[in-house]
Amino acid sequence: MEEFKHLDRDIQGSAKRWKKFVESECPEKEKLPQEWKSKTSLQRLCMMRTLRPDRMTYAVRDFVEEKLGSEYVMGRSLDFAASFEESSAATPMFFILSPGVDPLKDVEKHGNAIA
Structure with a gap:
């Protein structure tokens, strides 16, 4: 070229x-x-x-x-609490993990809030 x-x-x-x-x-x-x-x-x-x-x-x-x-190029954040409310034993949540994504903090935060 x-x-x-x-x-x-x-x-x-x-x-x-x-x-x-x-x-x-x-x-x-x-x-x-x-x-x-x-x-x-x-x-x-x-x-x-x-x-x-x-x-x-x-x-x-x-x-x-x-x-x-x-x-x-900006990442989107998930409203974990709203997603949790839509889930149930018949409608579970799945996490598709990729580099740099870790939902553990959101799960722990929501778990502590409802406990």
Whole structure:
């Protein structure tokens, strides 16, 4: 692709700058070295995919927030008390767990409130 022409040469020629970028804790928040900092958000995302695929979740989140708005990346909170009221022995509650989600505090809080 023409937009990334000579990237390999630039990385070799400015190894220290690129190493600093690549080894950064949050490279998706850093500016790309030299003229690469003027790339579009999508081009920057492509470069992040190549250089730091482990940070893609964060980079995509930032991309979506920039292009669509923060409402598309903000988590939604569940009203546990309302969900509990809708449940019964015949209508149990199920928790689908994913990284960063832990309903234990809500369960304990509600259990202590009704005890």
